[in-house]
Amino acid sequence: MSHTPMVLAVVPLENRFVRLEPLTASLEGEVCAALDCDAASWDIMVAAGYGPHFGGWWASALRAMAQGTRIAWAVRRREDGAIVGTTSLYEIKPDYRRCEIGSTFYRPEARGGPVNPSCKRLLLGHAFDGGAVRVEILTDAINPGSQAAIRKLGARDEGVLRKHKITFKGRIRDTAQFAVLDDDWPAVRARLDARLAAFG
Structure with a gap:
């Protein structure tokens, strides 16, 4: 059994379609506009x-980043330089080499194209390269579209x-839970890379 620690660096991540930029004060205005x-x-x-x-969302994200339990990124579309959403690795548990992908929101015009698979490819790669053995992706049980997208990954x-x-809003929600293990990652990575290659 390997006892390699999990260390997830707070760094920008990028590929052909997106650049993920860790939240900093200088990004607040752009992120606010993107999420509104x-x-x-x-x-x-x-x-x-x-x-x-x-304001509350932003403060909560920065607080969790300072505590080391979350890395929140702004999602910048490479094509036009616009910030089109946000995504995070959170519930970071180094002792268990586990984390979640979530707190993800994209503007409507950024959905359905290369942005989400690009982000997932970068986040999963960052987690597994950093020593994770398990990455969870959770979504609302009443959101079939999100569940379908996660299965497609x-x-x-x-x-x-x-x-x-x-x-x-106060609704007690059921959560659909998915996970990618380090054993699954090579096949998942190959599938994501093939999907991204198909976007011209």
Whole structure:
């Protein structure tokens, strides 16, 4: 059994389509503008980041980064330099070499193209390169679109955690849990690389 520690560096990550930039004070305005849309999508999230909710969301993200339990990134689209959303590695547990991908939001015009698979490829690569043995991806059990996207990545469906979280609107939510293990990563990586190669 390997006892290599998991160390996840707070660094920018980039590929052909996106550049992930760790949240810093200089990005606050751009991130705020990027997240201030599509209230209906935020409605099912545990924490909202749009409009009047942004200040609390931003402070919470920076606090978790300072504590080392989360790395939050702004998602910059390489094509035009625009920040189109945010994503994180969080619930970082070095002792168990485990973390989650989540707190992900993209502007509507950035959905359905290369942005999400690009982000997942970078985040999974960063986690496994940093020594993770397990990366979890959780989503709301009432969000079939998100679940389908996670399955398409090649993450393994691990069932539903009942009454697992409470959204900012007060709904007690069931959580659909998926995970990619270090054993799964080569096949998942190959699948993601093939998908990204198909985007011209």
